[in-house]
Amino acid sequence: MVKHALQRLTVAVVLRIVHAALIELRHLDSRVARELERLPDGASYAIHASASGPHLFVVWQDAHLRRVAGLSQAGCAIDIKAMPLAFSLFTGQMGLAQGYARHAFSVAGDVGDVMRLARLISLVEAYLFPKWMTRRILTDVPHTECSPLRVYARLCAGFLTGRYKLYFTETTPAP
Amino acid sequence: MMIPPYFEFQNAVKLLCGELALERIASELRHLGASRPLVLSDAVLAKIGTLSRVTQAMEAEGCPPADLFTDIPVDSSLLVVNRIAELYRSGHCDSLVAVGGGSVIDTAKGVRLVLSQQAEDILSLAGVENLCRGRHVPFLVVPTTAGTGSECTGAAVIRNDKTQVKMEFISPFVEPDVAVIDPRMTQGLPPRATASTGFDALCHAVEAATCLQANPLSTAYAHAAMELIMQNLEEATRNGSHREARFAMAVASTMAGIAFSNSMVGMVHAVGHALGGVCYVPHAVAMMILLPHVMRYNLSHAGDAYAALLPHLIGYPQAEGVPQAERAEAAISAIGQLRESLASLTGLPLTLSEAGVKEEDLERVAWVAINDGSLIVNPRSADEEQVLAVLKQAM
Numbered sequence: 164m165v166k167h168a169l170q171r172l173t174v175a176v177v178l179r180i181v182h183a184a185l186i187e188l189r190h191l192d193s194r195v196a197r198e199l200e201r202l203p204d205g206a207s208y209a210i211h212a213s214a215s216g217p218h219l220f221v222v223w224q225d226a227h228l229r230r231v232a233g234l235s236q237a238g239c240a241i242d243i244k245a246m247p248l249a250f251s252l253f254t255g256q257m258g259l260a261q262g263y264a265r266h267a268f269s270v271a272g273d274v275g276d277v278m279r280l281a282r283l284i285s286l287v288e289a290y291l292f293p294k295w296m297t298r299r300i301l302t303d304v305p306h307t308e309c310s311p312l313r314v315y316a317r318l319c320a321g322f323l324t325g326r327y328k329l330y331f332t333e334t335t336p337a338p
Numbered sequence: 339m340m341i342p343p344y345f346e347f348q349n350a351v352k353l354l355c356g357e358l359a360l361e362r363i364a365s366e367l368r369h370l371g372a373s374r375p376l377v378l379s380d381a382v383l384a385k386i387g388t389l390s391r392v393t394q395a396m397e398a399e400g401c402p403p404a405d406l407f408t409d410i411p412v413d414s415s416l417l418v419v420n421r422i423a424e425l426y427r428s429g430h431c432d433s434l435v436a437v438g439g440g441s442v443i444d445t446a447k448g449v450r451l452v453l454s455q456q457a458e459d460i461l462s463l464a465g466v467e468n469l470c471r472g473r474h475v476p477f478l479v480v481p482t483t484a485g486t487g488s489e490c491t492g493a494a495v496i497r498n499d500k501t502q503v504k505m506e507f508i509s510p511f512v513e514p515d516v517a518v519i520d521p522r523m524t525q526g527l528p529p530r531a532t533a534s535t536g537f538d539a540l541c542h543a544v545e546a547a548t549c550l551q552a553n554p555l556s557t558a559y560a561h562a563a564m565e566l567i568m569q570n571l572e573e574a575t576r577n578g579s580h581r582e583a584r585f586a587m588a589v590a591s592t593m594a595g596i597a598f599s600n601s602m603v604g605m606v607h608a609v610g611h612a613l614g615g616v617c618y619v620p621h622a623v624a625m626m627i628l629l630p631h632v633m634r635y636n637l638s639h640a641g642d643a644y645a646a647l648l649p650h651l652i653g654y655p656q657a658e659g660v661p662q663a664e665r666a667e668a669a670i671s672a673i674g675q676l677r678e679s680l681a682s683l684t685g686l687p688l689t690l691s692e693a694g695v696k697e698e699d700l701e702r703v704a705w706v707a708i709n710d711g712s713l714i715v716n717p718r719s720a721d722e723e724q725v726l727a728v729l730k731q732a733m
C-alpha cells in the first residue's frame with residue numbers, strides 16, 4: 164500500500180512537471196512550439212494514471228496550453244491500466260511507444276492525437292531524463308536545442324514563484 | 339527470437355477454410371442464433387456475380403439475406419457506417435454478413451460496433467481498447483481478396499468524412515465471429531489485384547514480425563504467412579485458376595492478419611494510409627511501392643529482425659548459405675525481387691510518380707503519416723523530414 168501511495172504521489176508530481184515543461188519548452192525548442200501551435204484550438208487531452216490514480220487534463224485554447232480541473236469529454240482520453248504502469252511511464256522506465264506495444268493504456272478518441280502527444284512527450288523526456296535513460300525508452304533520442312539545465316532552471320523558478328503548482332488540481336497556469 | 343517483457347495475443351475468429359465453405363454460412367448463422375442477416379458488399383462484386391455466389395449458397399441452405407446493401411464505396415467512410423446501421427435497425431435484421439475486400443469488411447466492422455455499443459454515431463467509438471463488450475451482433479465475413487487479413491483483425495480503419503483522415507477503431511470486439519475463406523471467392527481476381535493485395539499481406543507479415551509490438555505468437559503466424567506468400571503469390575498472379583496457389587494465398591493473408599492484429603504494422607502502413615488519404619493511391623499499390631524503402635530506413639534498428647525473415651523468404655537451405663551479417667540485406671533484396679517480378683507480370687507501378695503522386699503533395703503526406711497510429715510501433719521513430727526523405731526515394 165505504501166509503495167502504491169508513493170507511486171501515486173510521484174506520478175501526480177511528474178504529470179504537473181510534464182505540463183509545465185511543455186509550456187517552458189514552447190519558448191526553448193522550436194519543435195515543441197511547432198507541435199503545440201499546430202494543435203487545433205480546443206484540442207483537449209485527459210490522462211488518467213489508472214482508474215483511481217491522479218489525472219492531468221489539458222486544453223489548447225487561445226494559443227495556450229492550460230491545465231484544467233476536469234473535462235466533461237476530452238478529445239483524447241488516455242487511460243493507463245494500472246498504477247505501476249503509470250509509474251513506469253512517468254519515471255523513464257517505459258516509453259510511450261513501449262507502453263502502447265505493451266497494452267499499458269487505452270485511448271478514447273483519435274489515435275492521431277496520441278501521436279502528437281507522443282512526439283511532445285519524447286521531446287520533454289529528451290530534456291528531463293539523462294541520456295542513458297532516454298536511450299532505453301526511445302528508438303531515437305531527439306537532440307536538444309538548449310541545455311537541459313536551462314529547462315530545469317525555468318521549471319524550478321516556475322514552481323518556486325507559484326506560476327506552476329505541484330499539489331492543486333484546479334490551476335490554470337499563466338502562459 | 340526476442341520475447342518482450344509483456345505481450346497480449348487474441349484471435350477469437352472461427353475460420354472456415356476451403357471447399358464448400360460458403361455452403362456452411364447458413365449453418366453458422368443458425369448456431370449464432372441468427373436468421374435475418376443483412377448482407378454487405380460493393381457494386382462491383384454484385385455486378386460480377388461474386389456476391390450472388392454467396393447469397394445463393396445462403397438461400398439454398400435455408401438462410402437467405404433479410405436485406406442487401408451493395409453501395410459500399412472503395413474508400414468507405416463513417417457516414418456510410420452510420421447509414422448502414424440505420425438500415426439494419428429499420429429492417430429488423432439480426433446479424434451481419436460482409437462479402438468483400440478491406441473497405442467492405444472494415445465498414446461492416448464499424449456497423450457491428452455501432453450496433454453492439456448501441457451508439458448513434460461511429461465517431462464516438464474511435465480509439466484503442468476503449469470499449470466494453472456490448473450487445474452481441476452475429477457477424478460473418480467472406481473476404482474476396484487475399485490481402486487485407488481484415489477478417490481476423492481487431493481493427494477497423496475508416497475515413498472521417500470531415501477531415502478526410504483515416505480513423506482507427508481498435509478493439510477485440512470488432513473481430514468477426516466467423517471468417518469464411520473459400521478459394522472460389524478469389525478465383526476471378528485479376529492479376530494486378532492478386533499481386534498487389536498479396537503483397538499487402540506480405541507487408542502485414544513483415545511489419546508484424548519486426549515492429550516493437552512483435553511477440554513470439556504473432557511472429558510465428560507472420561513467418562508462416564511469409565513462406566506461403568513467397569511460394570504462391572507469383573503463381574496465383576500468373577495463373578489465376580491455380581486453385582492451390584489461390585487457397586494458399588487466402589490462408590496466408592488470414593495468418594498475416596492474425597499476426598498484425600496482435601503486433602500492429604509500422605511505417606509502411608502509416609505512409610500508405612497517408613498516400614491513400616492525400617493522393618488516392620490504392621492501399622495495396624502503396625504497400626508495393628514503399629516496403630523496400632521503409633525496410634532500408636529501418637535497417638539500422640531492425641537488422642536482426644530482418645535477418646530472421648530470410649529463411650522464411652528464400653527457404654532454410656538457401657538462407658543457411660548467407661552469412662549472418664548479410665541476411666538483413668538479403669531479406670530486403672528477396673522482397674525486392676518478388677516486387678519486380680510482380681510488376682513485370684502485371685504492370686503495377688514501382689514508384690510513387692508512376693502511381694500519380696505529385697512532388698508538391700509529399701509534405702502533406704508526411705504530415706498525415708506522422709499522425710498515423712501505425713507509426714507508433716515502427717522499429718525506428720520518424721519525424722516529418724525523415725518520412726519526407728523516404729517518400730522522395732520512392733518517387
Ligand SMILES: [Fe+2]
Pocket residue numbers: 486538539541542607621625
Ligand atoms: Fe495493409
